[in-house]
Amino acid sequence: MKKEALCFAAPYKTEIREEAIREPAPGELLVRTLVSAISAGTELLIYRGQAPTELAVDDTIPGLAGKIGFPIKYGYAAVGEVIAVGSGLADLWHGKKVFAFNPHESLFLAGPEEVRVLPPDMSAEEAVFFPNMETAITLVTDGKPGIGEQVAVFGQGIVGLLVTSILARLPLESLVTLDAHSLRRKTSQELGAHFSLDPTAPGVLEEALSQLQGPRPHRGADLTYEVSGDPGALDQAIGVTGYNGRVVIGSWYGTKRVSLHLGGSFHRSRIRLIGSQVSSISPELRGRWNKERLGQLAWKFIRELRPSRLVTHRFRLSEAGEAYRLLDQNAEQTLQVLLTY
Numbered sequence: 001m002k003k004e005a006l007c008f009a010a011p012y013k014t015e016i017r018e019e020a021i022r023e024p025a026p027g028e029l030l031v032r033t034l035v036s037a038i039s040a041g042t043e044l045l046i047y048r049g050q051a052p053t054e055l056a057v058d059d060t061i062p063g064l065a066g067k068i069g070f071p072i073k074y075g076y077a078a079v080g081e082v083i084a085v086g087s088g089l090a091d092l093w094h095g096k097k098v099f100a101f102n103p104h105e106s107l108f109l110a111g112p113e114e115v116r117v118l119p120p121d122m123s124a125e126e127a128v129f130f131p132n133m134e135t136a137i138t139l140v141t142d143g144k145p146g147i148g149e150q151v152a153v154f155g156q157g158i159v160g161l162l163v164t165s166i167l168a169r170l171p172l173e174s175l176v177t178l179d180a181h182s183l184r185r186k187t188s189q190e191l192g193a194h195f196s197l198d199p200t201a202p203g204v205l206e207e208a209l210s211q212l213q214g215p216r217p218h219r220g221a222d223l224t225y226e227v228s229g230d231p232g233a234l235d236q237a238i239g240v241t242g243y244n245g246r247v248v249i250g251s252w253y254g255t256k257r258v259s260l261h262l263g264g265s266f267h268r269s270r271i272r273l274i275g276s277q278v279s280s281i282s283p284e285l286r287g288r289w290n291k292e293r294l295g296q297l298a299w300k301f302i303r304e305l306r307p308s309r310l311v312t313h314r315f316r317l318s319e320a321g322e323a324y325r326l327l328d329q330n331a332e333q334t335l336q337v338l339l340t341y
């Protein structure tokens with residue numbers, strides 16, 4: 001039996017490779033992929049050769065074992081249908097729709113503990129947002145937004161838009177977002193942002209601060225999220241954050257260096273920089289939260305927020321090279337890009 005798999009062969013080069021795949025062993029599922037989502041942030045770092053090679057791909061996910069380096073199979077948002085079941089598993093698995101943190105490939109093997117069965121009312125195109133919704137929930141939780149707070153979000157890619165969608169449900173005083181692409185700014189406001197600004201525009205920090213009022217000289221955001229993936233945005237995020245404010249850093253910059261100006265207002269402002277990442281739950285929450293509880297909340301928010309409306313492009317797996325070129329060269333045209341099988 002053969003499968004087709006997307007492989008990042010070298011910087012800016014993808015290939016579709018035919019690989020052998022065995023029948024499921026005892027306790028395994030064979031899944032036929034229906035759709036997978038491209039993570040424009042992380043996957044573009046790998047596509048461009050900007051991911052640090054000293055790191056494991058993801059040592060918390062069995063399907064993403066090994067080190068980052070070329071050639072590499074990557075991707076972590078696949079939804080498929082179980083088409084064969086190894087011995088020792090109940091036949092009721094057959095035909096189940098499941099989500100898995102699996103690379104882009106037409107068939108894959110997984111244990112039952114490595115997949116999540118889709119809720120019965122959940123479409124495949126909704127379910128592929130599961131990992132990004134988990135990430136957005138983690139970011140919001142780590143920032144601890146409070147009633148009446150003023151919040152800024154840098155970056156309105158998919159993670160940023162989902163963060164904005166969740167924050168918009170809270171009783172905030174103001175919610176300001178920033179992104180260089182007009183489609184994302186427009187979508188951000190449709191999802192509940194009060195204002196959305198272009199971070200490359202002249203005077204944008206003063207404009208943002210004018211929307212984030214507070215007692216002088218300490219005006220600014222109580223809470224700021226940096227999820228743009230742009231190292232330069234972190235300095236801007238600090239610049240719009242008020243006295244004793246929090247900056248949650250959700251971006252993964254890969255090998256790109258971050259240069260910060262910390263000799264100005266930051267020095268006296270007691271601003272806190274908080275690293276956030278979805279692979280683990282904040283230690284202070286682990287007594288009450290685990291990955292299962294987080295996952296159930298992600299399904300709930302997917303059902304309520306309907307993120308499939310953010311899909312702008314669909315490509316067949318055989319057209320994956322075109323999808324990555326679009327994201328690399330014309331990101332302003334895209335929100336979520338999917339691969340179909």
